[in-house]
C-alpha cells in the first residue's frame with residue numbers, strides 16, 4: 001500500500017508537504033503503535049509507519065534511527081514548528097489525525113498493514 | 119527506556135567513551151520534598167559542545183551514526199516526570215549529568231534494577247572506579263562498587279560472581295535505606 005493511499009483513506013493532515021513528492025510512493029506494509037521510545041527503538045519494524053501521541057523531537061530521531069517510513073500523530077497532536085523542520089531535513093514525513101491511536105491502527109489493519117509478530 | 123537504571127547505563131557508556139577512570143552515581147530520594155535526584159559524573163574528557171547541543175538527539179560524535187539518543191532520551195524521560203536535566207562540569211574534571219524529578223509523579227519511570235546495571239558496568243570495565251552514593255531522606259550509604267568486586271578472591275573474580283556480589287551489596291543498601299527512612 002502506498003503512503004499516499006493511506007493518507008487519503010485516513011484523511012490525514014500532511015504536516016510535511018515539502019516531502020510529498022519524494023515520499024508519497026513509499027510502499028508500506030508494516031506498522032507499530034507506541035508512546036514509549038525505547039519500545040519503538042526495540043520493536044518498530046524498518047520501513048513501517050509509527051502511530052503515537054508523543055510529539056517530542058526525540059520521536060523524529062528514534063524514527064530516523066529505526067528507518068521508519070512515516071509517523072502519524074494521533075488525537076490531534078502536532079509537534080512544534082522546529083520539530084517539523086528537523087523532520088523535513090531528515091526526510092521523514094509526518095501526519096496528524098483527530099482520531100485516537102486505537103481508531104487509526106484499526107483502520108490501518110483493515111487496509112492490510114500488519115505489526116511485528118510476537 | 120522503561121527504567122531509569124537503563125538511562126544510567128547509557129550515561130555510564132558515555133563516560134567510558136570519554137576516557138573516564140572514575141564514575142560516580144548518586145541517587146537521592148527525598149520523600150518530604152517529593153524529589154528524586156540522579157547524578158552521574160565522571161573524570162573523562164568533558165563535553166566538547168554546549169549542554170544544549172549534547173542533548174540534541176541528532177548530535178553524536180560516534181562514527182557512522184545519524185543520532186545520539188542517550189542524553190536526549192534521558193532528558194525526555196526526566197521532563198515527562200515534571201523534572202529537569204542539567205549538564206555541568208563535574209568537580210572530578212569531566213561531565214556531571216544531574217536529573218531532578220518529582221518522586222511521586224504519575225509518569226515517573228521506576229528506578230529499575232540498579233544493582234544489575236552497576237554490576238554489568240563493573241564487569242565490562244574492570245579498570246573503572248565506580249562509586250555509588252544512595253540516600254533516602256537523611257539516611258545515606260556509599261558503596262565503592264569496584265572495590266567490592268576487587269575484594270573477591272582472585273580465583274572467584276569471574277563476571278558472574280562479581281555481578282552477584284555487587285548486586286547483593288547494592289540491594290542490601292537499598293533495602294536498608296528504605297526500611298530506615
Ligand SMILES: Nc1ncnc2c1ncn2[C@@H]1O[C@H](COP(=O)(O)OP(=O)(O)OP(=O)(O)O)[C@@H](O)[C@H]1O
Nearest residue numbers: 132133136164165178179180186187188189190213
Ligand atoms: N560523559 C561525557 N563526557 C564527554 N562527552 C560526552 C559525555 N556524554 C556525552 N558526551 C558527548 O555527547 C554526545 C551525545 O551523547 P548521547 O549519549 O546523547 O549520544 P551518543 O552516546 O553519541 O549515542 P547513543 O547514546 O545513542 O549511543 C556523545 O557522542 C559525546 O560526544
Ligand SMILES: [Mg+2]
Nearest residue numbers: 128132188189
Ligand atoms: Mg550515549
